[in-house]
Amino acid sequence: MSLEIVSSAVHCPPASGFTWISGSTVEMGIDESGDPKTFIEARDVKPVWSMEKRYLTPIAPDELENVSIYDPLTSAEHGGLFKNFASLEATEEKILGFANRYGSLGAHGETVIPTEIVKSIDAIEFEYSGDGEPTLNIERKHSFPGQELSAWRSEIMNMNCLIALWESLRSAQTKTLRRAIHIDREGAILYDCNKLDLGSKDDVSYRPIKVIPDETDLLRFGHLSDTDFQAAGWIVLRKKLSENVNWRGPNIAWSGSNLRLAFRTYGLISALWLQFFQAVQGDLRYEQCLNCSSFFQVGPSAGRKGKTYCSNACRTAAYRARKEQKT
Numbered sequence: 001m002s003l004e005i006v007s008s009a010v011h012c013p014p015a016s017g018f019t020w021i022s023g024s025t026v027e028m029g030i031d032e033s034g035d036p037k038t039f040i041e042a043r044d045v046k047p048v049w050s051m052e053k054r055y056l057t058p059i060a061p062d063e064l065e066n067v068s069i070y071d072p073l074t075s076a077e078h079g080g081l082f083k084n085f086a087s088l089e090a091t092e093e094k095i096l097g098f099a100n101r102y103g104s105l106g107a108h109g110e111t112v113i114p115t116e117i118v119k120s121i122d123a124i125e126f127e128y129s130g131d132g133e134p135t136l137n138i139e140r141k142h143s144f145p146g147q148e149l150s151a152w153r154s155e156i157m158n159m160n161c162l163i164a165l166w167e168s169l170r171s172a173q174t175k176t177l178r179r180a181i182h183i184d185r186e187g188a189i190l191y192d193c194n195k196l197d198l199g200s201k202d203d204v205s206y207r208p209i210k211v212i213p214d215e216t217d218l219l220r221f222g223h224l225s226d227t228d229f230q231a232a233g234w235i236v237l238r239k240k241l242s243e244n245v246n247w248r249g250p251n252i253a254w255s256g257s258n259l260r261l262a263f264r265t266y267g268l269i270s271a272l273w274l275q276f277f278q279a280v281q282g283d284l285r286y287e288q289c290l291n292c293s294s295f296f297q298v299g300p301s302a303g304r305k306g307k308t309y310c311s312n313a314c315r316t317a318a319y320r321a322r323k324e325q326k327t
Helices: 060-065 081-086 091-100 149-170 174-180 228-247 268-282 312-326
Strands: 003-007 018-024 052-056 109-114 126-128 133-138 144-148 180-183 189-191 209-211 251-255 260-264 285-290 294-297
Touching: 018 091, 018 144, 052 060, 052 091, 052 109, 052 149, 060 144, 081 091, 081 149, 081 268, 081 294, 091 149, 091 228, 144 149, 149 174, 149 228, 149 268, 174 228, 180 228, 189 228, 209 228, 228 268
Parallel strands: 003 260
Antiparallel strands: 018 052, 018 109, 052 144, 109 144, 126 133, 180 189, 189 209, 251 260, 285 294
């Protein structure tokens, strides 16, 4: 039985692009277990505004209904997109530039009300349809689909942390792995990516990752060899990568009448995690373009062995720059 990717379509950014706004969402309270209440459960609870946060929103929301799509998993142009995403400086400016080129994450979306509108509303009101579904009673022009800045930063840091581990494992950096990985007496693995070389993100503090491996009998507390640390690193990478792929949306579905297993991705972040998964599975190699600094896949499978530029456009731009320097 074969496994294929039948859909990895991602929405392009709207023509007018995105912008950052300060705003709030509606909070309906939590239930006894600490989980958010459903709208139906919260009908008798007075809703409140969330804390003001920063959100990425489309400048013209109506344009989202007519955007085109692209496929980052089959296009050579986007072969290293997951690495470009993970290497982003998590600033509003850099994230906005990425979103205006490749689109929004396609996850973590919320209905956001700008702060100036929130201040003008005396009370939050909902209208309920016959099936109990609520609609915020506010003019459409005053609400925006938004993605929280912290969600972007979390995804960037999470992916960057696991890519750093992957690259350390591939290059057999045993001293680095020994610094970053600890195995306790019960066989649990603690991975602290702050101990790895994370480039421009060295000033960012990452939360250590704890993994309980299935292979605990292979990892015992005591004198551990380099091979043990390599094994522990691969356990962390495979487990956390699988969790991220599964949680962010790719689903296995039956494809056609011949019952082929197939992945379907939903949104950009879903495709990026699946692209990372493919890179690990295929042991793919990447270089950074000498002109634009974007990552691109190299090697026989990519038809780009020994290449130093991500595209003909970058090669031409670099050539022209060299000519100008000589004149």
